[in-house]
Amino acid sequence: MNPIFAALAIPLITTLAVAASGHRARLRDTCTLLGGVLLAMVIFSAWPSVLAGERPQWLAWSVLPGIDILFRLEPLGLLYASVAAGLWPITSVYAAGYLNGAHEQHHTRFFTCFALAIFAAMGIALAGNLITLFLFYEVLTLSTWPLVTHKGTAEARRGGRIYLGVLLTTSIGLLLPAIVWTGSLAGTTDFQPDGILTGKASPPVLGLLYALFLFGIGKAALMPFHRWLPSAMVAPTPVSALLHAVAVVKAGVFAVLKVSVMIFGLDNLLETQASEVMTWVAGFTILMASIIALQQDNLKARLAYSTISQLAYIVLGASIATSLAAQGAGLHIVMHALAKITLFFCAGAIYVAHHKTLVSQLDGLGRRMPWTFAAFGLASLSIIGIPPLGGTWSKWWLTLGALDADQYWIVATLAISSLLNIAYLLPIVARGFMRPLPTGDGAPETTAGEAPVSMVAPLSLTALGCLAAFVMAEPVIRLLQEAIQ
Template identity: 55%
Template structure:
């Protein structure tokens, strides 16, 4: 089977999965088997593409020309490969977790839940492998729409309100800002293909370039750059497996991935940094990183705290893109992977705590670590990785981001990164501390609490181990991203260096 066939297969497998899940909806066991088998097949296919892309292959598939010169087509390049691998790898783990979570909480409408999930993964793979802005945009919108029923899954007033905010911000930004940006790019350049080195060089410069960049980064509302981040906390009304995979991995990562991809393949790192129009984005991203961490400190609801933490961590990836140099790109892209694995662990733990103890607030967790040691051990690991300390994966991405900031002469950004890590410690570590070292309340209830169901424990254990493995073997990711044609080391002209 040729590489091109594999690419098509990667998109078709979860799509076929949607139909099969629907057909087997009457029997939960068969339905869940379908989900797991689909997820497994997808991972196998994605992993079989991986080594070839690492070796330099860039398979391309043109499906159909929708408008003259604009086609629905797919091309695999390193960034997309990385994103697809993370999404498909974590889908399996998350499916195992979902089975435990959905069954023990006796959630309604589970068939619809798994169908929407498969649809979301289909669109995520579509985003990852999109060969041009048009294809990316289609799957970007499908992802928003397919996750809307997941956000409103509970069906109560709060869920509906969350769903409304979710839809309005994500659809609104994409339609009002992103779409004009894409059409504008098309009118100026006559192409929409993701091209190494970018397509805007020599066509757009100065303020217009900055304006276009603004339309793109704010138009991609999924990247949750402030002030368009409100949808993410609102989406936390969804069942925890949704928050875990979609709002720590698929949806938000689709956002920052798109930002990274557009900066690298539409703007071109060299062109962007030479124009100096990336400066303001650096500050917006840095502000998002700091402000989101500060808000996270004030949140007592565990999922809300994690949501704001996600907003902050997404800022890191945008920061990496805004640095517009090789190290920044590597750091940012790596952070897509590192944060995904770390944050999904944290969400898994939050869901496990809810399933086992029906607790949602941080202040209720006193002493819970003694009865749920595995969950809280995993939580600690996820937290340390998110903060960016060794021996877990998150350390590497922050390391490269700091290097990128130094390369760009942005000392202020290095300082921001350090302060943010401190803030991360301040809002994440007290949670396991409380659970392990505080005395449980004497209401007689806490003795009855047991560990979460086995599928949940398997999932959160696996991702915790993943955090550690990523620390040991970051080189594959590094080599993969490095293999994007990186322009020779860029020296930012001195007048554009700001000391912040």
């Protein structure tokens, strides 16, 4: 079977099967998990052939001359597809435990939209041109909106309006015109290894077009188009994990990296300096979002602003436009996904077990939830970039890429950002393990310990993944080297 067709069919069939399961929880959970495992098997089985140079493609539909729904399996898309497919079954197990533990309603609707979002993510990963990318980008926005508003409260509906408003406004108002403009300049919107815009426009025009793409891809959460991300934190924690690690924001930064490499071309961006302004925007976002994260007492809000900062690392790597920096950006897609999904899993476990949402409420909880807080600590060290955690490699390659481009201010930005990472993440672990449990009126209401095993097992697995990513990074680097020469 064509791996592209299988990668799209499995989550779509899973969506239909889950929707048809109704209130039969066991059938629904089995369909979700089976779909996730099958998709992961299909995606990871494609690695040897893609590394050997094969680039299978599938023309699904020629809408009009020059407007095709085209899919192609290439290294960069395979990387993002692997992140989404690999984390889907883990998140599904966690989500089932969370929804039961937090007494959430409408489980079938939740898992139906979740599977549909994975289908959209596969479409983005395998898109062979900008038209296909845009189509599935919008499907992803619309399929995740019901997840953001899942609780049905006034706050959830408000968060959903901001989510939908920002993402649709940026994509229709900025990204779509950029795609049309690109097609008129290059005569095609197909992704090509060396880009399609070399010699097609002057440096100022290329710079403006690049800004339209990077701001139009609102899921990358560059400031000032970042408000949707903190607003979406009203959603249940598994949705936050989906937004921050599995599908949505990774779709954004993946699209930024793919457009940089396969539409503009890194050599073209570097020679024309068309990406210079966006490099400064990314650097500003990295530092400002970290400073805002420091001020957040709500744990999920702190992690949300951390995500905004970390996404800008990937945009920064793409806009530096050296091969090393772009490879560092690709590495960070993987490393950040593993670390950030662990952090959100831990936040959800704390909420389910102890109903705590604020950092100031976490004193002494590490003694009752040692597995959860240890996992939080490992993921935090990976975000900071401390060996032997996976985040070390992506920051190292980004630094090398900045030095290769003689951009020393970027090296300083990355160093300051790591210090800010320490300041807003490690005190959470310290509070949990080193401070005593409150007494008197502030004492915990229950003697509960860890969250259910269906939540603790996934967060422990992804935390171990942060360690494994350090010693097993070579296949990812080889894949990126195939994509970015």
